[in-house]
Amino acid sequence: xxxxxxxxxxxxxxxxxxxxxxxxxxxxxxxxxxxxxxxxxxxxxxxxxxxxxxxxxxxxxxxxxxxxxxxxxxxxxxxxxxxxxxxxxxxxxxxxxxxxxxxxxxxxxxxxxxxxxxxxxxxxxxxxxxxxxxxxxxxxxxxxxxxxxxxxxx
Numbered sequence: 001x002x003x004x005x006x007x008x009x010x011x012x013x014x015x016x017x018x019x020x021x022x023x024x025x026x027x028x029x030x031x032x033x034x035x036x037x038x039x040x041x042x043x044x045x046x047x048x049x050x051x052x053x054x055x056x057x058x059x060x061x062x063x064x065x066x067x068x069x070x071x072x073x074x075x076x077x078x079x080x081x082x083x084x085x086x087x088x089x090x091x092x093x094x095x096x097x098x099x100x101x102x103x104x105x106x107x108x109x110x111x112x113x114x115x116x117x118x119x120x121x122x123x124x125x126x127x128x129x130x131x132x133x134x135x136x137x138x139x140x141x142x143x144x145x146x147x148x149x150x151x152x153x154x
Contacts, residue, residue: 028077028099048114055118064123089151096144104143113145124149
């Protein structure tokens with residue numbers, strides 16, 4: 001039998017439902033329920049690491065390339081993805097949009113984006129045939145995320 005969480009600072013599912021759904025993609029609610037409520041309860045302190053590797057695995061299964069990432073992110077309800085900087089040693093992406101703003105609002109300005117980071121890291125790795133590691137930085141003020149993919153060409 002599942003125990004009720006005693007964490008009073010956790011967002012409520014009903015709070016997520018009260019937001020303006022006209023600006024969110026159709027898939028947002030399903031993604032939000034899994035990502036922001038169910039998985040953190042199941043994975044506890046391992047959430048960030050496991051979601052990163054789950055994202056990498058998902059990318060392998062979907063056989064993505066870098067050009068298809070923005071469309072995938074839009075359709076999956078992850079938000080708007082754009083590449084903002086590219087160098088021989090890294091790629092930087094910006095994730096924004098109403099879905100991302102909603103995640104900041106639901107998670108008290110501390111959402112995690114490791115699933116998205118894993119998807120991007122593995123997709124870049126497959127596309128350029130070099131080992132990649134992704135990290136993300138949240139911008140609580142702008143309610144956006146910067147995802148940096150470091151490339152190891154050795």
